[in-house]
Amino acid sequence: MSNDVGEEDQVLVRKVTPARDVVLQIWQGRRLFSDAEIDTVARRLEAEAERAPSDADAATGFRLKDLQIGDPRPEPLWDAQGSNNALEHFDETTQELAFRFIKSDARIEQKLRRPLAWIQLDGVRRTFYAYQVYLAFLMLVEERGSRRGMIVADEQGLGKTTEVLLYILFNYLLVENRRHCNAHPQRHLGPADDPNSRCPSAHLWPIVCWCEQNVTRELSLSPRSGATLLFVPKNLLPTWKAEWTALGVQTSKYALHLFVHHSRSPSSRYVGGEYRADLCLVQHDTGAWCPRDASRAHSVIVATTPGSYPRHVLSYFRRSRRVSQADGSLSGSTGYDDGLAWARVIYDEAHRGLSEETIATAILRSLSQKQGEPPNFAFLTGTPELRNGIADALPLVEIINAASPSIGRHDLCRKFASHANLQTIRNTQRKLQRRSLDRDKRTAFAATVAALRVAYMVKRTQESIQNGKPLTQVPPLELFDVWCTSPSRHTKIPIAEVESHVKKSLLNAWPPGTSGPTTSITMEELLRVAVRARMIATVPGLARFPPEKLTIECIKKELRHRRGRSGRLYKHFVELYEGSAKLQVLASIIDRLGTDAEGEPEHLVVLSEFPVICECVQMLCLEKDIKSRWVDSTTDLAERGRIVETFQTGTKLRPREHRPRVLIGTVDVLGFGVTLGKSARLVLMEPSHHRAVEAQAAKRVNRIGSRSDRCCFYRLTNPDSAVEKLLVASQDRQARFGDLVSRFLYGAQP
Ligand SMILES: [Zn+2]
Ligand SMILES: [Zn+2]
Known part of the structure; x- marks a missing residue:
């Protein structure tokens, strides 16, 4: 195999050929690229990207105005991760195989100085990032081993959908290619051929042909x-x-x-x-x-x-x-x-x-x-441990185990192969949530959780460093805590009243003589009884409405302003607004917004867990004469999609409808999955119990394609509310447990 740069190839590289064609032509010659060639191709790819920036790679640079609101939150919403950590399952050998599998060369990716979706497959329009090809290939290889499935926990925005569709395409191509080999042996290499030659039908597939002495054969990638x-x-x-x-x-x-x-x-x-x-x-x-x-x-x-x-x-x-x-x-x-x-x-x-x-x-x-x-199973989720920590991932693990007859032979999964062991993990998680786990047991449990994650999950973040650069270009996310103290003493009264009611009903739920709720109440139990207290912490004036009036059905049927300002809730708006520091803070955020990349007034996303708070936010927008829309669980699907698209692009407007500048939604509907990158800021009206929920919400605006130099996430908290303070404190605890797990995964961190 020759390793020097042939005269002919130098000409090839210098000619104005798209980089992909250069890659393919040299590949066809079946020899290694020289470093000079690799460098030339990488520089050309960067130049091509410069000339035609794709959606996924939009030019950044528009400077987001500083609103001077809130205190910066120091701790990140997600666990810090370094390069090559165990959950990324990244190694250069696998990457090299993945690139060979698609007739390319991993060294080009290593030479690129910034993340680019440059990888092309013949017959496919979209171009891929290296980490996407890597995962699709990894799934292909691993599902042919003893673990027949995987939890794909890549962070939102990395393109899990694309990764999985590519993996499906790879499987399709393996079948097609092998059938062609069987049906037309004369068009492929036979045992008598030079093992270093190329398949004469190679142009038919974007993956290497089975007949060649190459990746498909080396790894026994059976169709x-x-x-x-x-x-x-x-x-x-x-x-x-x-x-x-x-x-x-x-x-x-x-x-x-x-x-x-x-x-x-x-x-x-x-x-x-x-x-x-x-x-x-x-x-x-x-x-x-x-x-x-x-x-x-x-x-x-x-x-x-x-x-x-x-x-x-x-x-x-x-x-x-x-x-x-x-x-x-x-x-x-x-x-x-x-x-x-x-x-x-x-x-x-x-x-x-x-x-x-x-x-x-x-x-x-x-x-x-x-x-x-x-079948093989792939579970996609950005947050596999959303509600109950690792316990949430256990049903997925059990299904993968059931589909994997030889899971007991998998080095990492072996100790999670028995149902009894998983049940122990589930029980320990419950104890952890009830805070009845001592320090040593907590440490041991964190090690178990870490091992289980590594055994079944792949998780990369946008900030993960591979090949000397982050996976994608997203603007940094800045977090702010905004403390909204009650504007007057009498607005604190309803909060205190409702919260003492919550405490009483919790105490009543425990029979006398038991250890009582103060030591063993879980956050879930508290949240169930504290719904009303949480709404009133945000808008104390809502205390005048009976609880049954504040449900989504009631708001829509009775209280809502169908025609502008004639709703029953709106009649009380001034009073609600004057009692609510949070609505006042939100008003000043809206007042201070700057202009966006197009020079238009900035857009904004506001989320709350409670429909009635969304309704209050919409009344605020109405009062300020700002176009807004709100989306809740009763909004039908097509309409949701249309509203989001109208917000994002200004298209799909109905006659006489205006593009919303403020998009309002409940966390369960707008907090997951959708892209709201038109806004660089997100306001969360109350702290969530789960750090992961806040992280998910923040990711709605902080995504690939965001055009600002940074994104801002504001969490409004009322310090007069014991429940809200508890939620904030609970998140810190979650962060600490997360850190404990992180230390096992990624080594010591400050
Ligand atoms: Zn062939
Ligand atoms: Zn058969």
Whole structure:
């Protein structure tokens, strides 16, 4: 193998050829790039990016105005992570293999001085970041080992959707390539050929051909026939559909299709008759159930929701005769085993709906124990430990274990393979939350949590350093605590009254003689009874309304200003405003906003956990004559999407409708998943119990493509409220436990 720069190649590099073509042409020559060539290609990629900045790589530089509001919060919202830490599962050997797999060279990535989505695959429009290719490749390799699944916990904004679609595409290509090798041996290398030569049909695939002595063969990346089942919350179905379209897979080249099986999705398109037989498992002579030979199941991605699965997937594939129970589950021991040829099951937003015994849990469990070979599982979540720490990740671990017959042979997973061990972890987590774990046990538990994460999860952040640079370019996030003291003594009275009521009802919940709530109450229990106290801490004037009036249904039916200022709540607005330091602080934030990249007045996102607070914020905007919209759990999906898009881009406006400058929403609806980067600032009206919830909320505005030089997150807290102070303190405790875990993962930190 020659390593010097040939005259011919130097000419090639100097010619005005797109960098990708240079990469491919040199690759075709089957020799290593020289360092000079690598450098030339990297510089050219940087120059190309300079000329045509993509959406994902928008020019930064617009300077966000300093509002002079709030105290900077020193601790970050997420755990600090360094380079090469265990959860990133990053190593240069795997990266090199990943690049060879797609006929490229990892050294180009190493030479780039800033993050670029430069990696192209023939027949695919979107270009990829190295870390995206890396993960798709890692999933491909690992699912062929003893652990048949993974929790993909990459931070929001890194493009988990893209990573997973790429992984599905890789699987598709493996099947297509191998079938071509079998069907047309004369067009591929045979045993007699020079092992260093290139496959004569290499141009047909963007991955290396099986017939070559290369990655596919070295790692035994066997093709797996079977379809992809994608579980997505219904509000994200349109997002997945859009991401699939944006990926731009040329259907003339690759017959890979995404079908949406959901009754109420506007983008629903079901698998047609042409694929139905391909998707059904058949019993072979050996007795094993597999897809029929030459099945095209690998061409199919079915996106659905757990709720739609029984009717719109199971029954749809004519399995209805076996569906006997009302909820669509199958009778007998098969449960939800559907007899369909799933090779992989992807579950998006896996922090939702799996921590308890739900229909989703039952479906996944059945699929993990299905006849024939169980599918591989990929769980996607930016926050695998959202509510109850590691306990939330355990159902996912159990499903992966069930789908992995030889999990006991996996070095890292072995000790988590038994149900009893996982149950112990669950119990210990509960004790930790009740603060009944002594120091030594806490330390030991942190080590266990760290080991479990490393065994099942991949997690990178935008700030992760790989190949000498962060993964993406996002502006830094600045956090502010804004303390909003009650404007007058009499506004403190309702807060104190409601909170003493909370304490009383908590005390009553414990029979006399037990240890009592003061030592063992969990935060969850407190939050359940403290809902009213938390609303009143934000707007004390709401104390005059009976609790049942402050629900979302009641606000919409009775209190809301359908026509501008005529609502019943609005009649009290001045009084509510004057008693609420938080609304006054919000008003001054709005007053001080500067201009954005386009020179327009800055946009703003305001979130609260409580619909009635959102309503108060909207009344404030109405009073200040600022266009606003608010989105809550009752806003229908299409409308939510439309409002967000109107806010983001100003398109999709209805006649006589104005683009909202302030977007208001409840945390459960706008706090996850959506991109609200039009605003560089986010105001959270009250502290959350969970640091992870605040981190998720902040990520709505702090994303790839943010155009400001920084983003600001304001958390409003009323120091007169014991509950709010407790929430803030509880977050600090969570941070400390997180730090403890971090020390095990990343070594000592100050
Ligand atoms: Zn070949
Ligand atoms: Zn077979």
